[in-house]
Amino acid sequence: MACGEFGEGKMTEPKDILQEIDSYFRELNDNKKFKALVTAGPTKEYIDPVRFITNKSSGKQGYALAKSLAKKGFKTTLISGPTNLEVDNNINLIRVETADEMFMATKDNLPADVAIFSAAVADFKVKEKKNEKIKKQEYMNLELKKNTDILNYVSKHNSLRPKLVIGFAAETNNIKENAKKKLIEKNCDWVIANDVSDKSIGFDSDFNEVSIFYKNEKIKDEKLIMKKKSEISDEIIDRIIKQLN
Secondary structure (H helix, E strand, O other): OOOOOOOOOOOOOHHHHHHHHHHHHHHHHHHOOOEEEEEEOEOOEEOOOOOEEOOOOOOHHHHHHHHHHHHOOOEEEEEEOOOOOOOOOOEEEEEOOOHHHHHHHHHHOOOOOEEEEOOEOOOEEEOOOOOOOOOOOOOOOOOEEEOOOHHHHHHOOOOOOOOEEEEEEEEOOOHHHHHHHHHHHOOOOEEEEEEOOOOOOOOOOOEEEEEEEEOOOOOOOEEEEEEEHHHHHHHHHHHHHHHHO
């Protein structure tokens, strides 16, 4: 073999191969009844026409989740803040910039069976955006106000709430405590947390390591060890399918 290994080999039995193919397409067909919504990436909150508040989110994990959902047969909508990432044609991609735009797009695409809020939405926006570029000055004070908490709104909205609401918690310390707090306060079914202070699994990395915390105490919290974000996504979606079914 190209890798230098040698020895006796054996092909999987044809009936086993056929069974795997049949199982794959049966699952794909079953999942077509499910509608999924994913938010991803950062938001831009404008100060003036050229300046804005944002964060380091790359959107990679959210995009990987949308791809995994679509691959498994879900009718998938991805609402994305500004990124350079692309998706396949089988995903309904809606591009937005601000938290307000993401909020409106989210409401417009509900109801859904599952909603995954992986976007790093800016918590604050400028109270009064300037229509003209602010000239350079020695000091400048910005007055901020809170953005709508999209996850909180959806998870507590009886008529719009999906069957499964999953929030993400990008933390730098006290990962478990902060994630558990978010799980309860925002009425999520799951919260998926990761340590963004670790550059090997941070915003720009192609890898991730996450912990999943469940509202249902009968399901044990678990950790998915470091691997590619696409592989993390596949594992998460397998768990979603199991719970929905």
